[in-house]
Amino acid sequence: MAGRADKVAAAIKAGGATAKQAAAKVHDIATDxxxxxxxxxxxxxxxxxxxxxxxxxxxxxxxxxxxxxxxxxxx
CATH class of the missing domain: 1.20.5 (Single alpha-helices involved in coiled-coils or other helix-helix interfaces)
Incomplete structure (x- = not known):
């Protein structure tokens, strides 16, 4: 069970980083x-x-x- 929780936490962190990068790209495009x-x-x-x-x-x-x-x- 602990392994699953770690995998879920890692996926959430990775998803947050991906969302942050996507938001930065959108901001760069929008301010162009x-x-x-x-x-x-x-x-x-x-x-x-x-x-x-x-x-x-x-x-x-x-x-x-x-x-x-x-x-x-x-x-």
Whole structure:
């Protein structure tokens, strides 16, 4: 039983060290200015796409296409 407890304790310690290394890598990547600029551009593009998809014109076009499909399926 003592051997198992030692193995479990060692696994927990190793897991903690691995998690710490992973967190350090994530922190390094997140603080990189190039990565921050890419993320900013992606967020801006996402906001533009969301605005385009939820605009009144897009909703009107969606309704028109839905009505057309509904009519063509009936025939």
């Amino acid at each position: 200015p190039v990565v921050q600029e890419k993320a900013r551009k992606l967020a801006e593009n996402g906001a533009k796409a969301y605005r385009a998809a939820t605009s009144p014109e897009a909703k009107k076009a969606y309704r028109q296409v839905a009505a057309f499909l509904k009519k063509t399926r009936r025939k």
